[in-house]
Amino acid sequence: MLTKHHAIGAAVAAVLAMPMLASAQTNVTVYGIVDASIRRADNANAAGQSVTSLNDGVYGTSRWGLRGSEDLGSGMKAVFTLESGFDPSTGTLLNADASANNGFGAAPNGRLFGREASVGLDSPLGLVTLGRQYTLAHPLSGRFQPQPNPNLAAISMFSTHHVARQDNMARYYKQLGPVGVYASYTFNEGNGRGRGVGATYTAGPLDLTAYYQEVNNATNTATRGIAGAGGSYAVTKDLKAFLGYMKRNDRGTSAQENDVWSIGVNYNLTAPLVLTVNYAQDRQSGINAGKRKMGYVGLDYNFSKRTDLYAEVDNNRLSGAYPLPTFMGTRDSATSFSVGLRHRF
Template sequence: MKKSLFALAALGAFAGAAQAQTNVTLYGVIDAPIEYVNHFAASPPTQNPATGQLVQSPNGGSLFRMPSYGGLSTSRWGLRGTEDLGNGLQAVFVLESGFGSDDGSLQYASASGPRIFGRQAFVGLQSKDYGKLTLGRQYTSIFWAMANFSPTFYSTLYEPVVAQLGANYREDNTVQYTGAFGPVTAVAHYSFGTGLQAVGATPTFGGGAGEVPGHAKDNTGYGAGVSYQAAGFGASVAYDQWNPNFAATAGNAGSAKKAAAALSYTWGPAKVMAGYRWGQLKAANGGTLARDDYYWAAVNYQVNAPISLTLAYYYDDVKILRTATTTPVVNLPNPWQITFQADYAFSKRTDVYLATAYAKNGGLNFSASNSSFSNGYFLTQGNDSQVGVAIGIRHKF
């Protein structure tokens, strides 16, 4: 639903700001699935500091629920706008808020409370010749570089987005440049303070010592990516680094590094893709907390105008995964997952879907431990696999 600035002014929020050359769009998605998951633990596992072994919770079982924040898409609403400044230059902004479709709650929290615009909040300038420069809370470069190579388009059900991109795929206090040059798109960013903090190998939101005098590295992040799309062929490479502060006091920055590459090819109704991501997490003292090689492959198939299918495979070769440098390194089984989605579109705005996945050697979306691999699906004690099935309806406005 598009609203002119004059219409929105009737709400009082933008009174007196309307200009003839300004365009503001109200947009969003509401996605409500019903999900079944087996072997679902009531709490995340812990890691025995003496042996390094994961200790799973014995409490839990099968779970029927309505997930809070979406299915194929995360439920959200936002405002985006442009103002023509002349000579091919525009001012741009985006304010985007995530919400629970089941209870209306805000999606994100910080140290100071819920975030109204926790998904995106930025303003900037864009030129048709020189690209776009934006400032605020934004997605990282690796997120944009890999977006066209995501098997399920970063679906909440079921894609290991955190495992692939890192928990810092959105960052506060970020300056970002994006430029399109024919079939090539380049993006780079720098965050003065990401808004995340690492406790052991576990990221927590709203913490960190970013933007502290005398500790310029703490909680910063940066990265870049380059993508090519032409004649059905796509290729992309990206690098991302986050320097998490590992303590409540400043001066304890470690490093979380990721590098990724992906390819795709489209012919007729089918698109095939494959990718690889290298990852490493180090503590402030230089000790390695996590090291892995992550792979994925998938096919998207448009059966006819309303029906689309997706089949994806994900595999993570875990070399090291521990909560502290004093925890012994143990050989963990490598998690893998198969995801299938079927979508039926009633219109361009409304669709229904089936999503299902099977994970081995970890919970769905590679929730192997209380680490950066975690995405919320934890296994009960004595189980090494998990199945999830969901049906839902989605409406875009």
């Protein structure tokens, strides 16, 4: 029979064990990137003049977020991600507002977690996540680019066509040996319906990716189909090559079609210094037929695993009736350069 002192001791031990047990089962991480760049943009206004500005990052956007998981036992985990974008040059929120077209979802009152807000369940059957998330085309196309879908529009091709994020999305992922399978469905709640499938194959130095997704506009009167395929190959431990292709096909209110090719490399010149070279071409047909050709060269110096200094030079040329991008003031070619400082936490 337990004495009074034994009972009190057992109760205290049980209370002390509770936070330890919770700590062992639950994990929450605060993370982020602060990335600011100075850019000298050629042909940046209607007069064809150059403009110098302080901006968000070139390759990626500044952000902060919370990511967590809880071990539920039997190989199951609950997971969540909350991620907010911001412009370090002003401190204002990014991804806070958007039109209702093509699955973005209108946000008249703004958003705190405009980059991602999802909760999910990871089990032996796969990972299912629900909420505002990346479409399949965005992360999968990033796997065959030397800088995955850069933030700077002047050096980005694929993300100008596919929708990066959608509200009200359910996503599925399962890894089966070297093969990864993906699926997504976006519920139509005033932001259009969406669906997608994708697969990856990774074996040694080779990484292959293929996907297809469709997104509707808010009124479901037009559908944008995006199909992509490509991959990367680690030629040596210092040299990695990338090749990718994407097809855009609009049906409904527009007959626009686009064929985008991209080829590039990342090369470790020294332990802290990485060279990036990328060339891409977008051929538009159906309406406003023409081409956009883009190339850039970048150098990235890593002070540490968290902090790096980078610089890039890019060139854009248009032909035919290809639509004038927002970063160009006239149809003349544009050669511009940027320097940025990035810190991860």
